[in-house]
Amino acid sequence: MSSKTASLDGLAQFERTTSIWGPITLGLGFLVSLAAALFTAFGTGLGITGQEVWTSFGIVFATFGIIAVVEPISYYPILGRSAMYQAFMIGNIANKLLPSALIAQTDLGEKPGTRRAELIAGAAIIGAALVHIITLIILVGFLGTWLLGLLPAGLIAVARLYILSAVFGAVTVQAVVAMKNVRTTIIAAVISAIVVFGVIRVAPALTNYATAISVVTVIIVAWYARKRTDASAAGAPSSIGH
Amino acid sequence: MHRFAVDPGSTDISPVSFHPVLWICAAAVFAVIVLQSVIYLRAIRKAAGSVNLTDQQVLGSVRRGGIAAIGPSLAVALVAISLLPLFSTPAVLTRIGLVGSAAFDVAAAGLAAQSQGAQLGGPTYTQKVFAIGFAAMTLGGLVWMLTALILTPILAKGDKTLRKVNPAVMTVVPTAAILAAFFTLALTETTKSGVHVLTLLVSAVVMGLCIAAAKFFDKPWLREWGLGIAIFVALAAAFLVTAK
Numbered sequence: 325m326s327s328k329t330a331s332l333d334g335l336a337q338f339e340r341t342t343s344i345w346g347p348i349t350l351g352l353g354f355l356v357s358l359a360a361a362l363f364t365a366f367g368t369g370l371g372i373t374g375q376e377v378w379t380s381f382g383i384v385f386a387t388f389g390i391i392a393v394v395e396p397i398s399y400y401p402i403l404g405r406s407a408m409y410q411a412f413m414i415g416n417i418a419n420k421l422l423p424s425a426l427i428a429q430t431d432l433g434e435k436p437g438t439r440r441a442e443l444i445a446g447a448a449i450i451g452a453a454l455v456h457i458i459t460l461i462i463l464v465g466f467l468g469t470w471l472l473g474l475l476p477a478g479l480i481a482v483a484r485l486y487i488l489s490a491v492f493g494a495v496t497v498q499a500v501v502a503m504k505n506v507r508t509t510i511i512a513a514v515i516s517a518i519v520v521f522g523v524i525r526v527a528p529a530l531t532n533y534a535t536a537i538s539v540v541t542v543i544i545v546a547w548y549a550r551k552r553t554d555a556s557a558a559g560a561p562s563s564i565g566h
Numbered sequence: 567m568h569r570f571a572v573d574p575g576s577t578d579i580s581p582v583s584f585h586p587v588l589w590i591c592a593a594a595v596f597a598v599i600v601l602q603s604v605i606y607l608r609a610i611r612k613a614a615g616s617v618n619l620t621d622q623q624v625l626g627s628v629r630r631g632g633i634a635a636i637g638p639s640l641a642v643a644l645v646a647i648s649l650l651p652l653f654s655t656p657a658v659l660t661r662i663g664l665v666g667s668a669a670f671d672v673a674a675a676g677l678a679a680q681s682q683g684a685q686l687g688g689p690t691y692t693q694k695v696f697a698i699g700f701a702a703m704t705l706g707g708l709v710w711m712l713t714a715l716i717l718t719p720i721l722a723k724g725d726k727t728l729r730k731v732n733p734a735v736m737t738v739v740p741t742a743a744i745l746a747a748f749f750t751l752a753l754t755e756t757t758k759s760g761v762h763v764l765t766l767l768v769s770a771v772v773m774g775l776c777i778a779a780a781k782f783f784d785k786p787w788l789r790e791w792g793l794g795i796a797i798f799v800a801l802a803a804a805f806l807v808t809a810k
Contacts (some may be wrong), residue, residue, distance in 0.1 A: 380698050400718065416642060448631025451633075459636075468643075484686070486765040488686055490765050493769030501774075547739070
């Protein structure tokens with residue numbers, strides 16, 4: 325009886341600490357990022373108007389907002405409450421945090437979903453976060469910045485000019501493979517092509533909204549064209565945002 | 567000497583992108599993560615006994631998680647380095663390395679630049695375009711943090727309306743949104759120039775080869791490293807064809 329009370333107390337305290345400090349620390353991360361964004365736009369004397377920032381944010385939100393709502397919902401069952409506050413600050417959830425948590429759980433013979441597994445996942449995520457921070461500071465912060473100063477200007481100019489193409493080519497292939505959905509892939513490819521090579525040519529005023537138009541249209545078409553029989557629930561979507 | 571030469575029309579973005587305030591914000595994000603880790607580790611160690619975990623097992627899990635993260639962290643660092651010329655160190659460290667991801671942040675900044683009638687990295691990539699791009703990717707990333715902050719307590723209560731959402735919605739909607747976003751962004755690149763088309767194709771092919779090789783040779787790390795490898799090979803191809 326007494327040991328049971330103690331066990332409840334231990335976990336109850338963990339619950340309490342993480343339900344207070346989880347949101348506080350994630351909230352702090354939120355405020356720091358917000359400050360950085362607002363300072364860069366309005367505090368540097370570049371004469372950027374609120375209208376310009378809201379327009380660009382609006383376009384980004386119209387494109388990715390729905391994914392930002394779906395991702396927390398789909399990760400929750402895997403991460404558990406306390407780890408949600410870690411994961412959405414640290415990022416790289418699908419490619420780094422989940423594998424780390426799963427490996428640590430397997431080592432101790434635990435499956436996701438139990439309270440014991442939640443504590444193991446929390447510990448593994450801490451280890452992953454610290455390794456990640458150290459690699460970033462050393463390789464990107466110090467080595468990367470130094471390397472950047474060393475490279476000839478011509479090389480850097482090329483890298484800057486074509487980096488978007490270099491990122492989007494690979495990311496699109498990655499998304500197609502990760503989603504494993506031929507039907508939606510074809511729908512997305514066809515509609516995107518119509519938007520980019522058709523709609524935008526006819527109505528250049530819509531250029532800013534091209535991606536958002538594609539996203540909304542593909543969601544609607546893919547919804548009505550989905551396989552109704554396929555009830556198999558997929559796992560969490562591969563993360564693009566975080 | 568021109569550290570603080572702020573000029574909205576200048577294509578030397580470094581006075582803004584390396585601004586001391588951005589360095590401070592980057593350091594602050596790292597500090598918040600360390601603070602969170604310390605608080606969580608203390609809470610976990612205190613609660614461990616009640617679920618039959620020894621202190622050794624907890625610290626072993628920290629170590630195990632850290633070791634498992636080495637590969638992915640190096641892969642992320644490679645991608646981050648490739649983006650340094652575009653966004654500079656403070657933005658890359660926080661956005662690409664930590665809170666966000668290369669795919670989302672580059673997309674957000676590209677969309678923001680477009681709203682200014684500009685292109686990232688080109689002659690129209692001015693301090694002003696960088697600032698708006700950075701603001702847009704950061705504010706966009708905040709939506710994820712906000713939804714996590716709002717939805718986590720609701721999900722923890724086992725909210726029925728959220729659980730009752732048709733599971734098809736949860737699979738069809740994000741799949742469609744992600745594929746549509748990146749197909750459109752990729753195809754938009756093809757309208758810029760022949761070199762953009764080549765860069766895009768090389769990147770896509772290299773990524774495809776990495777994924778295929780990962781599967782064929784059973785080397786999952788190739789998949790992790792695919793994005794970084796594809797970016798560097800594609801940029802090398804762009805450099806070779808534009809070199810005079």
